[in-house]
Amino acid sequence: MAPVATRQPPRLADRSPGITGAEIVAELVPPPQFDHASFESYRPDPDFPSQAAAVEKLHEFAAVWRAQRPGGFFSRSRKPKLELPGIYLDGGFGVGKTHLLAALWHAAPGRKYFGTFMEYTALVGALGFADAVKQLQGARLICIDEFELDDPGDTMMMTRLLGALIETGTRVAATSNTPPNSLGEGRFAASDFLREIQAMSSNFETVRIDGLDYRRRDTTGRAVKVEPEDLERMVSVMLERGEHVTQDDFGALMRHLGTVHPSKYIKIISGVDVIAIDDVFLLTNQTDALHLVAFIDRVYDAEIPIIASGLPLNEVFDAEMLAGGYRKKYQRSQSRMVALTTGELPPHAE
Template sequence: MPRLGERSPEITGAEIVAELVPPPQFEHASFESYRPDHDYPSQLGAVDKLHTFSALWSVQRPGGFFSRSRKVKAELPGIYLDGGFGVGKTHLLAALWHEAPGPKYFGTFIEYTALVGALGYQETITQLRSAKLICIDEFELDDPGDTMVMTRLLGELVSTGTRVAATSNTPPNSLGEGRFAAADFLREIQAMSSNFETVRIDGLDYRRRNASGQATSVEKEDLEHMVTVLQKRHSNFTEDNFGALMRHLGTVHPSKYVKMIRDVEIIALTDVFLLTDQTDALRLVAFIDRVYDAEIPIIASGLPLNEVFDAEMMSGGYRKKYQRSQSRMVALTTGELPPHAD
């Protein structure tokens, strides 16, 4: 039986960097394919702002981005998309990435911090230094250490001409739906805040998704039957005991999770249980992010996956991270993976 717990892939710095592209569902995202809600003019306004931001690449002079000889208005090197869940921030971020010349990189905050963890700070700078654009989706504001590392990293890259675009990590049902995210973002990246223009995007979750939904859990006997069917179909699936998988994730650097699930079509998990260790919980969040980006459905027995974080975690400093992961677990186990994420 194929198991994720038997996969310990090796991955080079170049391979990690090569994975910094938009998820498959945004492979063809463009400003033209974005469908603004005309009840919220800020959505169309955000498209106009990003058009202006991207247009500057076509008018740069040999003197560089900050050249005094430029005949166009100097724009800030950073742009921050501030809005609630489901208003299309990630779509617009990916559309901007597609407009930019290379080299360019697109990843979540967690992916960039994992890159630093895997390569070290100086090697990360070396790998990213030539970038024309760095896109950071779901900028995390709940870990001061990681935020300081990212602020320093972005400061060094911007000083050499790299431009930066970011979104916040506002989850479903978050108080204010991101209304205070901009102030939080600028405060936390204080050393870089003057380099960012904030673009507010109002609106409703266009999927009208029920954020309070429940992850699907099946009886263990039913899961075993499903696995038998998958075997007969020769599907590329894996089956792991949840506890064994959690132990294995502790032995694999999060930067390798993307390679760990490569070519997997379905993930089966047995005997899901409540997590009480925050380190384990954060590893699971990072793993679920990669599974969600790869759009791999999960079938699971035991505790519904969105209930694995204990009450102390859900009331602590990482609750936004856990809330986002819960929403993704619901989508992964119910077959409600959206055609486009936030």
Template sequence: MAPQALSQAQRLADRSPSITGPEIVAELVPPPQFEHASFESYRPDLNFPSQLEAVERLNTFAGAWLPQRPGGFFSRTRKPKAELPGIYLDGGFGVGKTHLLAALWHAAPGPKYFGTFIEYTALVGALGYAATVKQLSGARLICIDEFELDDPGDTMLMTRLLGELVASGTRVAATSNTPPNSLGEGRFAAIDFLREIQAMSANFEIVRIDGLDYRRRDVEGHAIAVPRDELDQMVPALLERGSAVTRDDFGSLIRHLSTVHPSKYIKMIHGIDVIALTDVYLLTDQTDALRLVAFIDRVYDAEIPIIANGQPLNEVFDQEMLSGGYRKKYQRSQSRLVALTTGELPPHD
């Protein structure tokens, strides 16, 4: 039974999806785990007052959409004066920036969009610049999670796009990704961001969010690596239950990711319940590692558990990477890999 069942497992390496502009637009909503995110459901760490201050500041930012209440000139019910059209959440990973960004999105009237930096640049690639401006024009709010500073060309493309949209009345909210060497643990990410967007800088208010990664206990733990014979038994058992399972050699997946644009990773994992990876090993090429980080971000958003054998997945980034310019990205991915391999596998409906 086992060999036959194993043959039914799909391979991520066989998936080379295409993605259209309308499909990207349809995905510009918060990830499933933030479907009901609100300011009330955010749990600030009281040891870091900036977290509660960020909630209050975003509530004020969202207040600009509230209808003006009747009242005289000196009435306290008057709508507050117009504020800057952009707000930028600057902080380390795991402090709840995405939760707060999604909460703001839920509080805003439509039309509105929520996506990662990669998704917006992919939209420009799919539709062209002018068509993207037309598609997004009229939006009340555009949320950009993890504004990338890795690629100056893409950064300037996005700032030009945002400049046009802000000029037309759209409001923008973004989070940072603490770029090369994190330049002071994220604090100077905001400065780099403002430098990149040049004339746009006057449109953004910076909101600093200090704190520790809420997954820090997971970071101190380890991703589960199961013995190969155990993985060989788990895959057919999951298939027998009706779960959609992919099974890939880790090296094959890494090579395949280099052939698929990161904007398409979400379609690679569409309809998958569990991902199985065999013979996981230490990565020494930073380009491969960054692709894996982008892929794991999509897997984490989709809440797809991973079973793997070989090197524990949170240990696939070598020490040079973990001490280099993108260490914050790798640390975030490590915590996500621990969560994905230690969580209970979802039961089949």
């Protein structure tokens, strides 16, 4: 009797999705884990007073909208303090910047958008600068998570976009990311951001948030790896249960990510319950490493667990990368890899 053919899981490397401007706009909302993020559900670390101070600053920033609502819990007899149209949350990874940015988004009335720096630059690429401005004009609030300083051209394009929106009354909130060749923490990133946007800097108030990466507070700090035979068994069991699991060789997946614009990574993982990766190895090419960072960000936002064999995922970046200008970006990704492989995904990710 002939053996029964084993069902093969689909591969992410076989997915080459397209994405339109309309689809990007439709996705400009906080990730699912922040559906109910609020200032009240943010838990400041008492060892770092700047976290509670940041919540108060954002309350003040949102006071303009609250004052416009007649009556209700947030109504106040005094006029709100005059605020700058932009606020910039500066701090390390895992201190709650994204949670607070999403909480501000939820507090804003009317039309509003929330996305990563990469998603907004992809929108401009899909629609063109003028049409992107038309699409976003009239929004009460634009939230930009992880404002990138990696590409000077993209950075200056985004500052032009924000300038055009602020001129028409849109308010802007952003969180920080590490600029290239910066080994400094916190305020160094903030000063570089403000310098890059030049004349725009007077529109932004910088709010520093200190603290520890709370994703590491309850984890061992190392991504879980499984033996190859165990990975195969786990994938087979999940397929039998009807779960949507994909399985890719790490090298093939990395080559594929290099052929797809990072704005499309979210569609690559659409509908997937679990991602299995075979034979993870050390990366020595920085372009590959940055593609992996962008991919892990999308997987983390989608809360898709990863099972992997080979090198523990959080050890894929070589020593030169971890000592270079993208150090904080790699460290944030390592933290997320630990969470994705240990099942320690928090209810509010950052």
